[in-house]
Amino acid sequence: MKIVVLVKQVPDSGAERSLRADDNTVDRATANNVINEMDEYAIEEALRLKEAHGGEVVILTMGPDKATDSIRKALSMGPDAAVHVVDDALHGSCAIATSKVLAAALAQQNADLIIAGAESTDGRVQVLPHMLAERLGIAALTGARKLTVDGSTLTVERQTDEGYEVVTASTPAVVSVWDTINDPRYPSFKGIMAAKKKPVQTLSLADLGVAASEVGLDGATSAVLEHGKRPPRTGGNTVEDSGDGGVKLVEFLATEKFV
Amino acid sequence: MQLNDEYQALREAVREFAVESVAPVIGDFYERHAFPYDLIRQMGKMGLFGLPFPTEFDGEGGDYFALCLALEELARVDSSVAITLEAAVSLGAMPIHRFGTEEQKERWLPALCKGEKLAAFGLTEPGFGSDAGGTATRAVLDGDQWVINGSKAFITNSGTDITCLVTVTAVTGTNPDGSKELSTIIVPSGTPGFTVLPGYSKVGWCASDTHELAFDDVRVPVGNLLGERGRGFAQFLRILDEGRIAIAALSVGLAQGCVDESIRYARERRAFGRSIGDFQAIQFKISEMEARAHVARLAYYDAAEKMLAGRPFKKEAAIAKLTASNAAMDNARDATQIHGGYGFMNEFPVGRFYRDAKILEIGEGTSEIQKLVIARELDL
Numbered sequence: 001m002k003i004v005v006l007v008k009q010v011p012d013s014g015a016e017r018s019l020r021a022d023d024n025t026v027d028r029a030t031a032n033n034v035i036n037e038m039d040e041y042a043i044e045e046a047l048r049l050k051e052a053h054g055g056e057v058v059i060l061t062m063g064p065d066k067a068t069d070s071i072r073k074a075l076s077m078g079p080d081a082a083v084h085v086v087d088d089a090l091h092g093s094c095a096i097a098t099s100k101v102l103a104a105a106l107a108q109q110n111a112d113l114i115i116a117g118a119e120s121t122d123g124r125v126q127v128l129p130h131m132l133a134e135r136l137g138i139a140a141l142t143g144a145r146k147l148t149v150d151g152s153t154l155t156v157e158r159q160t161d162e163g164y165e166v167v168t169a170s171t172p173a174v175v176s177v178w179d180t181i182n183d184p185r186y187p188s189f190k191g192i193m194a195a196k197k198k199p200v201q202t203l204s205l206a207d208l209g210v211a212a213s214e215v216g217l218d219g220a221t222s223a224v225l226e227h228g229k230r231p232p233r234t235g236g237n238t239v240e241d242s243g244d245g246g247v248k249l250v251e252f253l254a255t256e257k258f259v
Numbered sequence: 260m261q262l263n264d265e266y267q268a269l270r271e272a273v274r275e276f277a278v279e280s281v282a283p284v285i286g287d288f289y290e291r292h293a294f295p296y297d298l299i300r301q302m303g304k305m306g307l308f309g310l311p312f313p314t315e316f317d318g319e320g321g322d323y324f325a326l327c328l329a330l331e332e333l334a335r336v337d338s339s340v341a342i343t344l345e346a347a348v349s350l351g352a353m354p355i356h357r358f359g360t361e362e363q364k365e366r367w368l369p370a371l372c373k374g375e376k377l378a379a380f381g382l383t384e385p386g387f388g389s390d391a392g393g394t395a396t397r398a399v400l401d402g403d404q405w406v407i408n409g410s411k412a413f414i415t416n417s418g419t420d421i422t423c424l425v426t427v428t429a430v431t432g433t434n435p436d437g438s439k440e441l442s443t444i445i446v447p448s449g450t451p452g453f454t455v456l457p458g459y460s461k462v463g464w465c466a467s468d469t470h471e472l473a474f475d476d477v478r479v480p481v482g483n484l485l486g487e488r489g490r491g492f493a494q495f496l497r498i499l500d501e502g503r504i505a506i507a508a509l510s511v512g513l514a515q516g517c518v519d520e521s522i523r524y525a526r527e528r529r530a531f532g533r534s535i536g537d538f539q540a541i542q543f544k545i546s547e548m549e550a551r552a553h554v555a556r557l558a559y560y561d562a563a564e565k566m567l568a569g570r571p572f573k574k575e576a577a578i579a580k581l582t583a584s585n586a587a588m589d590n591a592r593d594a595t596q597i598h599g600g601y602g603f604m605n606e607f608p609v610g611r612f613y614r615d616a617k618i619l620e621i622g623e624g625t626s627e628i629q630k631l632v633i634a635r636e637l638d639l
Contacts, residue, residue, distance in 0.1 A: 076268060186276045188306035189319040192268045 001055035001149070001171075003046040004109050005079065006102065006116040006128070008036040009063045009070040013121040023217060024224035025092045026122050028064065035070045038117025040077075041177050044184040046115050047078045049149055056080050058109065062090060062101055068200070075195035076187035082198065083109070087205040092217030095123065099131035101215060104208040106136060112171040113154070118143050118178045129176040139169035145180040260560055266328055269321075273329045276305060277336035282608075285337045288466040289611060292458065294419055295466055298340055303374020307344055312356055316368035323349075323501065324563040327508035331556075334512025335519065336608075338615040339466035341509045346415035346467075347371070349502045351378030354426050354443065358486030358494055363445065367424065376423040381411035381446075381472060382495055389628050391428075391441075391492065396474060398429035398444055400481065405431075405444055407452075407477040413622075418455040418470040422448050425472060428491045441491030445483040452477040463614035500573055502623045503580035504566060507559035510583035510619045513612055514552040517587075517594035520609050521545050524598055535597070544593045551586035558582045574636035581629040584619035591616035 011017045011031030018027045046057045059074045059082035061067050071082045085105050093101070106114060119126040126142075133140030139154075141147075145164060146157035149171075158165040159178050187195075205212055213219055239248045253259045262270065281298055288295045302308065310326040312318025319325075326348055334341035352371040355363055355378065370376040387393030396409025407429055411417075417425050424447045432440035446453055456471040486494050522545060525536030535541050562575035594609045595602035602609045620626045 073268070076272075186301070186305045187268070187272045188304070189265070189269050189310055189321045189325055190306055190314070192265050192272070193320065196265070 001049065001053050001112045002058070002110065003049060003055060003113045003115060004058045004060050004106060004111040005039070005042050005046045005074075006114065007039045007043065007059050007061045007070065007074050008117075008120050008122075009033050009061065009067040010036045010120055010122040013037070017122070019224065019227045023092060024227055025217070028066070033066060033070065035073055036117055036120045036122075038119060038121075038177070038179060039074075040117075040184040041179050041181050042115040042117050043074055043077050043079060044182045045147055045175075045177055046113075047185070048182065049113070049147075053149060055112075058083060058111070060102065060105055060109070061085070062093075062098060062105075064091075071200060072195050073187065075198045075200075076191040077185055078187075078191055080198065082200045083203060084200055085203050085205075085208065087212075089205055089212035089216045092220060093215045094220040094222050095125050095127050096131065096221050097215040097219050099128055099135055101205070101208060101210055102128070103132050103135035104210050105203060106132065108208075112152075113149075114172070114174045115147075116174065116176045118176045126176075129174045133174040136172075136174070139173040140176075141167050141169055141173055142176040144175055144177045147175055147177065147181065260557065262328075266325060269325055270328045270332055272305065273307070273332040274335070276301065277333050281333070281340055282336045285339065285466060286606060286608075286611070289337075289339060290465075290605065292460070292465050294343075294468050295340060296420070299343060299374060299377075299421075302340065302344060306373075308347055308352070308374035309372030311348065312352065312368060312372050316356070316364055317372040318368070319372075322567055323504070324560075324567060327505055327559060327563055330505055330508045331512040331515070334509040335516040337466070337611070338509065338513055339464050341512060342464055342467050343377075343416060345502070345505045345509055346379065347374070347377045349505045350380035350498065351416060351426075353501065354380065354485060354494065354498055355445070357497070358443070358490075360482075362482075363485065367445075370423065376421050377416040377419055379414050379417035379422060379425040380495075380498070381414050381417070381425045381427040383412050383414070385410055385412045385471065389625055391495070392439060394428060394430055394439060394441060396427060396429045398427075398431050398442065400431075401478075403481045404478045405429075405481060405483065407444065407446065407474045407479070409474050411472040411474075413459070413469055414472055415467060415469050417468065417472055418458060419468045422455075422468075424448060425453075426485055427474070428495060431488060431491075434489070440489045442488045443485040443491045443494055444479060445485055446474070446477060446479055447483075450477055450479060463611070463616070463618055465614075499624060500576050501566065503576040503629070504559055504562045504572075506619065506623045507555065507562065507576070507579035507583035510580070510587040511552055511556045511559060513616060513619070514548070514555060514583065514586040514590040517590035517609060517612050518545060518548045518552055520607075520612070521548065521594045521597045524601075528599075541597055544597060548590045548593055551589055555579070555583035555586040574633055577624075577629040577632040577636070580624060581626055581633070584616075584626060587612075587616045587619045 012034045020027045057079040059079050062085040116129045130140050141156040143159045144156040145159040148155045152171045155168045306319040309318035310321045311323045314320040330341050398405045398407045430439045431442040434440050452475045454473040459469050528535045558579040562579040565572040591613045595613045
C-alpha cells in the first residue's frame with residue numbers, strides 16, 4: 001500500500017503569531033515554524049498501516065524553502081520519502097489554489113491512500129481533504145478518530161458533535177484524522193540519522209503543469225483586506241446572586257448555546 | 260558552541276518528550292515513590308537506551324555525547340527518569356558492551372538497547388563507597404561456577420519488573436602485591452540466593468528504583484565473568500570516568516530546569532505592584548544561575564569531546580562533574596528561594612529539583628573524590 005501524508009509547516013500555535021503588514025498573509029519569517037500538530041497524527045497513522053500491511057509512506061508538503069526543516073522532522077519519524085512543492089509564486093495561495101497544486105502533485109503519486117490532519121492550526125478551514133478528493137475523483141473520509149484497512153476497503157469512525165459515524169470506502173481515498181486517533185511517536189536518533197539520507201523530491205509549479213496565475217495572492221479566491229490586534233480581554237459579566245443566580249447563569253449559557 | 264543538525268534534532272525530540280509526556284505525570288509517580296514504567300517504555304521506543312551502542316545490537320549507532328544531550332534534556336524536567344536512563348546505559352549496558360564477549364553482548368544488549376530490559380551495576384556496598392578497595396563481596400570458583408556472597412547498596416534499576424541482571428564487582432582472590440583481586444560478574448535476576456531488598460525511602464530521585472542487594476551462595480556459570488579476571492578495578496574506573504560526564508550532563512539539566520522555572524515564575528509572580536522579575540535582586544540571581552548552567556555545560560561538552568576523540572579525559576570529566584553538581588545544588592537553592600513558599604511545595608517542579616540536587620554531589624564519585632582525581636591529575 002502506498003500512502004501519501006500531507007504535511008504543512010505552520011507557525012507554532014503555542015507562541016505569538018501575526019500577519020504580515022504588507023500583504024496580510026501569515027508571517028512565517030519571524031515565527032517558530034513547526035509541523036502542523038494534527039499532521040503528526042496523520043504520519044503516525046500512515047506508519048502504523050505500513051507496519052501492519054507493508055508498503056510505502058511518502059510526505060507531501062507545499063511550502064517555502066524553510067519547510068525543509070519540517071519535512072526532515074517528519075521523515076525522522078519513519079516515512080520513506082518526501083515531495084516538496086516549492087515555488088515563489090505560491091505565496092498567499094488560498095485553499096482552492098492549494099488544493100489544485102496538491103492534487104497535481106498527488107496525481108503523480110498513484111497513492112492508495114492519502115492521509116491528512118483534519119485541520120491546520122493556521123488556516124483552520126478543514127476543507128482541503130474534501131477539495132482534494134473532489135479534484136481526484138475519489139472518496140473523502142474526513143474527521144476520523146479510527147481507521148482500519150482490510151484489503152482495499154477503508155473503514156473510518158468519523159467524529160461528530162453527537163458521537164461518531166462509521167463510513168466505508170474503497171481505495172484510493174482521502175482520509176483526514178483528528179488527534180484522538182493515536183499517539184504520535186517521537187523520532188528516534190536512528191530515525192533522525194536515517195532522515196538525512198531519505199529522498200526529497202522538489203517540484204515547481206512548472207513541474208506540475210500549474211500556471212502561476214492560478215495560484216498565489218493574484219489567483220486567490222479570497223483575500224484578507226485588513227487585520228488588527230485582538231482587542232484586550234474585557235472584565236466579563238458578573239452575576240450577583242440574589243436568589244436567582246442559578247437561573248441567570250443558565251440563561252447566559254443558553255445565549256452562548258452551551259446548554 | 261553549535262551542535263550539528265542530528266544532535267540538535269535529538270535534543271529537540273527529547274525536550275518535546277520531556278515537556279509533553281514526562282512533566283504532566285512525573286509529580287504523581289514521585290509522590291508515590293513509583294517507577295514510571297510507561298515513560299521508560301516510551302523512552303525505549305525513542306531509542307534513548309541504545310544511543311551510544313552500535314546498530315548490530317539494536318543500538319542507535321550514536322555516541323556518548325548523544326546520551327549526554329538526552330540526559331540533560333530529561334533532567335531539565337525530571338531527574339528520576341534521567342538517572343534511570345543514565346544508570347541503565349552507562350552503568351548497566353556499557354560494561355557489557357565494553358568488556359563483554361560476543362556471546363554476552365548478543366544475549367543481553369538487544370533488549371537493553373531497546374529499553375525493554377534494564378541492567379544494574381553493583382559496586383557500592385553498605386560498608387564502602389568511595390574506597391573501592393573496601394569491597395567485601397566475594398566470589399569463589401567452584402568447578403564451573405562462581406559462588407558469590409556479600410551485599411551491595413544503593414543500586415539503581417536493580418529491582419524493577421524489567422531488570423534482567425546486575426553486574427557485581429567481587430573479590431576473586433589476592434594480587435601478588437597483597438591487594439584484593441577484583442573481578443566483575445554478571446548475575447541474572449532471579450538467580451537463587453540473589454535477593455533484592457525493598458526499595459529505599461529516598462530524599463530525592465523518588466520515581467527511580469534503588470535497592471540494597473543480598474547475595475547468599477549465589478551460583479552463576481563461570482562464563483558470566485565480565486571481561487578479564489582481576490581487571491574489575493580498572494573496568495569500573497573506566498566506567499566511572501565516563502559516568503561522570505553523564506552525571507554532569509544530568510546536573511546541567513537540573514541546573515537549567517531551575518533557570519526555566521525561575522524565569523517562568525519571576526514573570527508571573529507579582530509583588531509591590533510589579534513582576535518580581537523586574538527586581539534586580541531576582542534578575543541577578545537568575546543571571547548567576549544561567550551562568551552556572553552555561554559554564555557547566557561547556558565543561559561536560561569538553562570532557563565528552565575529549566573522550567570521544569580518544570584523548571585523556573579523566574581530569575575534564577572530574578571537573579565537569581564537580582562544576583555541574585555544584586551548579587545544580589546552587590541553582591536549586593536559588594530557584595527555591597525565588598519561588599518563596601511555593602518552592603517548598605512538592606507540587607512545584609523546583610521542590611523536586613531541590614530534593615534531587617543533593618545526590619549529584621554524592622553519586623558516581625563524591626565532590627571530594629572529584630577533587631582528589633583533579634589533584635592527582637595535577638601530579639599533587
